[in-house]
Amino acid sequence: MSGKTEKTPDYQRAFDENEYVAMIIGAMQDFMNNEGYEVVDLQGALGSLKNDAARDNLTTAGGGLRQSPIDMLNKTAKADINVELHYAIKRDGPYKYLEFNVAAKDAYSNKPISTGNIGRGTSASSTNIVNQLGEAVLSFKDKFINDMDQYYNRLFENGRQIVVRCTLAEDAGVDYETEIDGEELGTLIENWIAEHTMKGNYSLSDSSENELLFDDVRIPMTYVDPKNGNTRGTDARWLARDLEKYIRSITGEKCKIDVIGLGKVNLILGGKS
Helix, strand or coil: CCCCCCCCCCHHHHHHHCHHHHHHHHHHHHHHHHCCCCCCCHHHHHHHHHHHHHHHCCCCCCCCCCCCHHHHHHHHHCCCEEEEEEEEEEEECCEEEEEEEEEEEECCCCCEEEEEEEEECCCCCCCCHHHHHHHHHCCCHHHHHHHHHHHHHHHHHHCEEEEEEEEECCCCCCCCCCEECCEEHHHHHHHHHHHHCHHHCCEEEEECCCCEEEEEEEECCEEECCCCCCEEECCHHHHHHHHHHHHHHHHCCCEEEEEECCCEEEEEECCCC
């Protein structure tokens, strides 16, 4: 039986074994901070993941879905945007210079926000690698920041994009074709989704007695916490909690909520006792 090898990134190893990684990321963070963007420190997020893993090893509780390193980082950092920086240190005779490509992706949907931001540092002997990064960023600064600003404007206007999947536990007492007050449960859930998304924007890409799959579900960027009046950011779990309460109120069945990263959630009908 043949298998497929899947490679996963080892972020901590990159910090530990490459002297330039921390310097280059730090310089990019300074650039973003100077442009008014709040940046989540990658090394700090990795430390939180390490602590979480240590706690998990001390308990037999668990379950849920396996997640990729980027999913786990997204849940820990809770950033709207992942900025990816690919670089290479090259030589021009006795001098080193930096070539790199910066891209930004939506942390919820993984869709590109800004691409094609390519820079090259000078090979002058008096210029260190970090200064080269600062110089090269100037070549695409205006385009990159404009892409980021347009992205945020679209989010506030149309909502952030998530995926909501509703599945079924084997011992559930109902399914998505069960009729409740003359309507199938799947139809009632779709009506609820339509009422609780921004401008009613969503897409039902799969529907059966055992599963509903809603793509491109648009939710607001923020909400006001009714308990204390504070404004807080949203994610897929924010919508899932209210949807679970609604399903329980009309069926009497509880749902287990599995969260994958920031932008995807699976509600398992009847999966929680």
